[in-house]
Structure formats: structure tokens, C-alpha cells
Amino acid sequence: MDTRMQLTRLRHTLLPGRGPLVRSSDRVQAGLLLLVVLLSLITAAGAVLFGIGEHSAAAAESRRQTATRYTVTAVLLADGPVPAAAGRSGTPFGSGPTRATWRTRDGQQRVGDVEAAAGTVAGHEVEIWVDETGAPAERPLTMAAAVIGAPLGAATLGAAVVSFFVLAYRGAVHLLNRRRYDAWQREWAAHGTGTTHRGDQRP
Template sequence: MNRIRRMWCMLFPPRGSVARPSDRVQGGLLGFVVLLALIALPAAASFGSETYASEREQSARQLDERTQVTATLLADGPEIKVNSRTGVVGNGEPTDATWLLPDGTRKVGKVVADEGTLKGHTLAIWVDRDGNPVDPPLSSAGVVIDAVVVGLGLWLGALASLAALYGLSVFSLNRLRYARWQQEWFAAQDRKTHS
């Protein structure tokens, strides 16, 4: 409660307060920064909404053009390799496999098989209309996550930029105030020594 009251007094110094002009400028800057942060929220949400709409169309197009089929490995996958430093197993590699298309045509080609998989192992893959392996389509959850990340990321970036600009402004105002205080101090010292 005390912090809110201090912020309110910084924004709107009461009559008869000892607020300097630089304090009033700082309060005005704080109000402007808060206003810009509030304006940035719907703008960021709009970008997130645009991202959602465009990626939803892309996801629908990909789901229409791609089909999930089951591939059977014709050879063993890559050997298991463990990184001696991290203990992390490496990624899969292209391996010969066969799969049946929805129209009954059998295709042979390369699919990415995990390390340690053996000949005859089956795995789900996505294929295009020609039966060639492709990346999985963008999922509905992926579309929502991307939209939220874009919108929230833009708003947080705007907040960080505004906070940095406000901090820089306050730093500059403090330097001006300290310089003025020092001048007043030296003037007071000069008056003491000459009197």
C-alpha cells in the first residue's frame, strides 16, 4: 500500500510538496511509460492473433496435403553413440525403409530412424501426396503456442524497452540533480568562507 501511495505521489505531487521540476518530469515520464505499456498490450495481442490466423491456415493446408503412414525399416538404424562428455545420445539418421500409401502403392526410401532401432522396426512418418517423407504438419497446439509466444514476447520486449528507457531517463535526471546539488553545496561553502 505504501509503495502504491509513493508511486501516486511521484506521478501527481501534492500541492505544497518539495517536489522539484525534475521530480515532476520523472513522474510525467513514469505515467507516459505506463500508458505506453498499456497501449502495447493490445498491439502485441493483435500480432499474436495475426500469427494464429496465418499459422492456422498453414496447418490446415499441411494437414490436407500430408498423410501419416507406417514405415518399416529395411536396415538397422544407426548405432547408439553416447557423447562421453554429456552422456547424451545423438540424433537419428536416414535409414532405408518401406511404407504403404493410402492408395495401396508401396514406396521405398529413406526415413530418419533413431539410434539403436533394428531392421523390421515400424515407425509413423508423414508423407506428401507423392508419397515422399516430409516433416509433420503444424499441430493445433503448435499454432496456439506460437501465437501466444509471439504476442507475449512482443509485449515483454516492449516492457523491457520501456523500462530501459525509463531507467536511462531517471539516471540522466539523477545526474542533473546531483550536479545541481553539488553546485549549491559549493556556493554555500563559498558563502561560508567569505563571511
């Protein structure tokens, strides 16, 4: 079905008219389709506003984390976790929390658990991120992640809501089609009652 036929069909569905062949179910379907279109437009506008808000919040959080977090070199006080079974490449993998010590920016000595690769031994140096208090922290949120993540999340949420509206509309149309078919069957049966077929002539 080409685009012109699809647009024509959509126009007839939205504007069924007032002719004698127009059924009440056609008007109901037109109203449902109009409602889905309006709700989808509202959802799209809401998703855009939500994405802008999320982007602003994520960008502010990225700036805050970048300003307060920094890297230090930690020295393991114990061996790292035992390597797990090797994968297909034959390389052992795995990591886990391991006791270590490090110094903060102002020279304070800290001791705590840091993430160390499997197979590392005591005395091994690892680079870690710490926050303004000197405690281990995650890597700061990058501005690129803030720019990509917020709009992507908003678009995904908007698409999910619109998909729900479309599925609900299709379910309603399916029920309307069933009712129209049943009504057509009843009309056909009523119209055919009392008719005589040529092959059923009696002497």
C-alpha cells in the first residue's frame, strides 16, 4: 500500500462523513483515532520538555562530579580476588573489592576497599576515583554521556507511551471490527430468511 492510499484511508477514518452508509462504530473509531493523535502529540511535547529538564540536571551533575572528584593511586594491602575460569579467549577475568591504602589531595592517609582486578597481588598500584571527602567514588559523569543519555531516555519513554496508545487503538479497532462483522452476519441472516434456492424446489 503506497503512501497516497495510506493517507486517503487515514483521512476517511478521521472524517467518516454523515452519509447513510456511515455506521456509529465508524464515528467511534474516528474519535478514538483523533484521541490517539492528540495524545501522541502531547506525549511528544512532554518528552521534549522532559528531555530538556533531564539534560540540564545531568549536565549540572556532570559539572559537580568533575569539580569534586579526582584520581589517586592506591596500593593494595591484600591480594586481589582469585581469577575466575578463563573465557573463550583463554584470558582469566574477574574483579572484586580489595583492601588498599591511598592518600587524599590534602595528604590524609585512607584505608578502604577498592576494585582490583583478579590475580593482582599485595603492593600492586591501582588508580581510583575519590570524592571530596577522599572516599572511593565512581568515575564522574561525562558531559557527552549527559548530552546523549537524557535525550535518549526521553525519546525511549515517549516512544513507549505512544506505542501503548497505538496498541490500545488497534485493540479497540479489533473489537469494533468484530461487532461490525457480527452485525453484518445478523443482517445477512435476516435478509436470507425465507428465500428459496433453485436446487431446493419441492414437487
